[in-house]
Amino acid sequence: MTREQWGGIVSNMISRGAKGSDEEFAEVVDYLAANLPPAKGATPTAQTKAPRPRSLIDEAGANDKQVVDEEAAARGKTVYIAQCITCHGTKARGGERGADLVRSLVVLHDRYGGTIGPFLAKGHPEGKSITLTQEQIVDLSHFLHQQVGNTLRTGPYNSVLNVLVGDPKEGKAFFDGPGKCSQCHSTSGDLAHIASKYDPPVLQLKVVFPQTAAFGRRSATNSRKPVTVTVTTPSGESATGVLDEIDDFNVSLQDDSGHYRSFQRGPGVKVERHDPYAAHVALLDEYTDKDIHDVVAYLETFK
């Protein structure tokens, strides 16, 4: 997947409780983008050919499933275009004239043409059967298995297409009005040139979920503000700093001088949290989707 796609996934993980610093998450995204780039052959541009470590979705299917040879798949594509595309469609998903080959059991059970070859040899399509060499059958097999892989969640179709559907004028009205964005932000200050820092889909995530890291065009220059906490003990001792961990029983923080402080919670121990993104959280119940798209369209004007 692309850096942007991995950024989205890591953002999801953060929102579901994954713990780490911005720098650590950025490192993770850099690592994933470098080592798990978009599926080979997914786009016309050349991709780095790095080996893909196994991920959960890669585990789907049998251990002996076909390993797609991209060059063979490219050759197989020409066979497909010449012989199959008319009935089975550009994505091999079939149509009125031909079966869906991505979902075909003949294809799914195939290994390197071992099932596809005999199937074609029996005479397919009926009355007008095609004749392929063994090499062409293997190439076609690679192409079809590539199409199956492209259908999975790790495939090349899995990226945001276009979020710029809003009205910049109405976005400005929301920004200055009911969204109350302008109470904390300025398009000539902290948001100056915001559109050149983030691709539109990332900008949208950044607007709605700034508390979970979103990843810019370059390596993370993220400035996620930390949640801070003030703990006051019954004796009146007080400590303020960046929240480290908190549960029903304990709270810990790092104070301004870098010291780690940890407290047991209980009667008389006062804990005050300050979430710098509280206003964004409150908006989640207020926003319409149009508001979000409008604000993104507005911010996109600040290149």
Place this chain on the structure above:
Amino acid sequence: MKFLSTILLALLPLAPAPDAAPGSGLDPSSLSHPPIDSWPTYNGDYSGRRFSSLTKINDQNVKSLSLAWMYQLSGSGDSSGGRISATPLVVNGVMYFTVPDKVWAIDARTGRELWTYTWTSKGGIHLGNRGVGIAGNSLYFETPDCNLVSLNLNDGKKRWNQAICDLDQMYYASVAPVVIKNHIITGVSGDDLDRPGYLEARDPESGELQWHWSVVPKPGEPGSETWPNADAMEHGGGMTWLSPTYDPDLNLLFVGTGNPQPVIAAKGRVGANLFTESIVALDADTGKLVWYFQPSPHDTHDWDAIQTPVLFDGEIDGKKRKLVAQASRNGWFFVLDRETGKNYVSSQFVKTNWAKGVDAKGQPIPNPAKEPQIAGALLSPNQGGAANWMPPTFSPATGLFYINATRAFSIYYIFDTDDKPEGWGGNDQGGWSESMLQALDYHTGKVRWTHKWETPGIRGGLLSTAGNLVFAGDPSSNFIALNATNGEPLWHANLGKSVTNGAISYELDDRQYVVVGAGDKMFAFVMNQ
């Protein structure tokens, strides 16, 4: 005499099955009223309540609960396989549990390992395994590479294995099988390549198929009117990810079914997509559908309705009713009549933003504007859902249904604009969430009390007991006992990793154990005397 007959009645369920050797084995007929020294099914009994009648550990003394033993998985392999998401079974003083491809038998009193069994895998997703089923002297579990495997209970030697799904179609198997009379009930998993889900009954001695219920109908069958065509049905999804519950008196199985497929991009499956996203009642001997209720008609958010359908008897409108309740992944809580499927309660247990109301049957009506959009639609809950596979609990002592809930937002996108999208065709991104333990009044669905956790994250499932306790995990790796009546935390221990299964309880030698899994460790707690 009355005393004697009471004792005899109490002992009756302990009688060994005809084919079980003395001191071992499990008679399936005892599963309707499991003895207190056991936890003989995934949910402890057939009801799915995960309620223990034991009271030695209670709200008055739980402060002194302490560790009896801890067992760390031996040779559990990689990280995905090393997480205990199985609920252990306890039979005759021995505990049995799994991670994908591996089964353990350990002494339930000491945590001492008795035997392990490792399956040589041919593939499949090794995300988690929910555990084993036991009948007589046999144990049953599913493997990621689509096998139902039977082991000898005493020594872990393999009896047989039987294929229950097709790896090439990207199914895998993770469900804890349930033993009902002479049926082993199995379900299937897999969400990647548009396959139909199903539930099956298999023979305990051979694994041969007894019946097969397809979640999606064939053309002309009831429910087919909710699909546009045969092709969409044939690839309609609806996985059976979790063990069903069972009412022996009605002889009905209660099954929650998974999301339709393609998962997100739904252009090719216009309609309600029955019987995906449904709570269904099936005849346990034939697999025939008796009734259904659909929590998420035409789901487009991966909110499978597989959460345990919990069975209990209660009073609705002044009348005694046999009920089934589910806190569903879509954020709604449902109480139904389990004889008929009639809806009594539909309410949100966390605030959601995707439904326009409920229809005449009590089913939420999805708002089309909140289907995933090319430019993104802000949804609550997110894909992880307001609830997930982690077990809830119902306490007949308090009359409350407990759920470790999540309130979450994310943006759902359509990625694949093809007229015939396949696979997922979209996903959600970004997010914010908060988590809380909710106690729901089943009469109204109203939240009686909430205990909000300080952070979001993994928390595992729940157990309630007659000692007025609810045992829960929090997102900070604590295992916590709360007062079941008011939600006050009474005891906790930090396990180093978050709870990853549902806790169980059993009594051996007059001592009550509470056992929970966290990551690759199993912890047993007792009252030290």
